Amino acid sequence: MMRTLAAFLLGVCALVGAAAPAQADQVMEGVFTITPEGGKPGTWTIFPSCVPVVGDLREALYLPVGCRMHVQASAGLVGGDAVLTGGQWAYTTPTDRGMQCPDGSWAPTVDVVKFDDVTMTGTRQTQHNGNCGLPPGIITTRFTMAYKEPLATPVDRYPLICEPGGLRRCF
Structure with a gap:
């Protein structure tokens, strides 16, 4: 019994001691050409702002889940x-003048944008509540992304400094 317990504890200690430091995953940044199906291409300027994930309190983990992607659109x-949700980056933006009505006036919409940084594809769902006399609905547009150029000014992905121990408060 004692030997079994000692062997178990030795194995656990070996696993804990062999834990490798986390590697930083690449997070997209730069200027990208966005081409919607049946629409005119435009650009997104994307830059991340990240916070190290707490991990096991020994070593900060630099993972995309601790990031927010700031998307500036043309x-x-x-x-x-955008935040990472279900393997895709997603954000929601309400727009006061999102849809032009048949009479020329404008109605509000809510846009839900999701994109995958691996496949470089995404969708934009424009949700309207029928203010134009039309039935409420969702218009889904697919788009592709292509890297165009680096940011004009480099950004610090991890602008916050986290204390080395304890609860890893960041400031």
Whole structure:
């Protein structure tokens, strides 16, 4: 019994001691060409702002889940702050003048944008509540992304400094 317990504890200690420091996953940044199906291409300027994930309190983990992607869009596209949700980056943006009505007036919409940084594809769902006399609905537009160029000014992905121990408070 004692030997079994000692062997178990030795194995646990070996596993804990062999834990490797986390490697930083690449997070996208730069200027990207966005091409919607049946629409005019535009650009997104994407830059991340990340916080190290707590991990096991010994070593900070630099994972995309601790990041927020700031998306600045050119005319005709919608920008916002995206977070990683279900393997895709997603953000929601309400727009006061999102849809032009048949009479020329404008109605509010809510845009839900999701994109995958691996496949470089995404969707934009424009939700409207029928203010134009039309039935409420969701218009889904697929788009592709292509890297165009690096940011004009580099950004610090991890602008916060986290204390080395305890609860890893960041400031």
